[in-house]
Amino acid sequence: MRTPIIAGNWKLHMNPEQTTEFVNAVKDKLPDSDKVESLICAPAVDLDALRKAAAGSNLHIGAENCYFEDEGAFTGETSPKVLSEMGMNYVIIGHSERREYFHETDEEINKKAKAIFANNMTPILCCGESLETREANKQEEWVVGQIKADVEGLTAEQVSKLVIAYEPIWAIGTGKTASSDQAEEMCKTIRETIKDLYNEETAENVRIQYGGSVKPANVKELMAKPDIDGGLVGGASLVPDSFLALVNYQD
């Protein structure tokens, strides 16, 4: 059985004080981790506050990005080794904003995935098509191409633990959610791709999130779909009550 995982992606919002306040407001109201994993991925400058505030609670913690080398002359980058030492559980990689504004390539994303696993954390690998690609009805080949390139060289054991987030770019921050059927269709295609690349067991284990304007009002419908195992949530994860409504969607 795959444990649902609802993750907040704070992007470039919040400071350490706000992080502590947020965690204090939610930490005693989270579901048990074996029922639903609740996760916040925060900016690097907030991670120390996040880890301290979340200690001993059901809140899982993660970063929004990292580099693929543990150390060296890489000015401005974040070490996956240090993230792991800090107690981070997850690192988001390949978010469409990083692909678009910071020109991240599938090759770099693939190296990051390997570095994150090597440091005993779990990557949340984002994929998704632009509006132009969807209008040309090329979304499946686009997303399958991203997945194939991004998981290249990962073992079946690693991919079993991986989290993949399908986020159609046209639905991110726009208020325009993909319909639950559109989201399910792509998540199913991603699972089939993992089955083709690895095997049935790996495909059954990999967790696939949908992201793009997920809110308390639509989370239940999305989570009812068989191939959607969670949500990656931007805007609606910034307010404690809204985050709590998302992670407690089963209540």
Ligand code: PGA
């Ligand atoms: P959104 O962002 O929920 O604000 O649409 C999702 C994401 O980019 O991960």
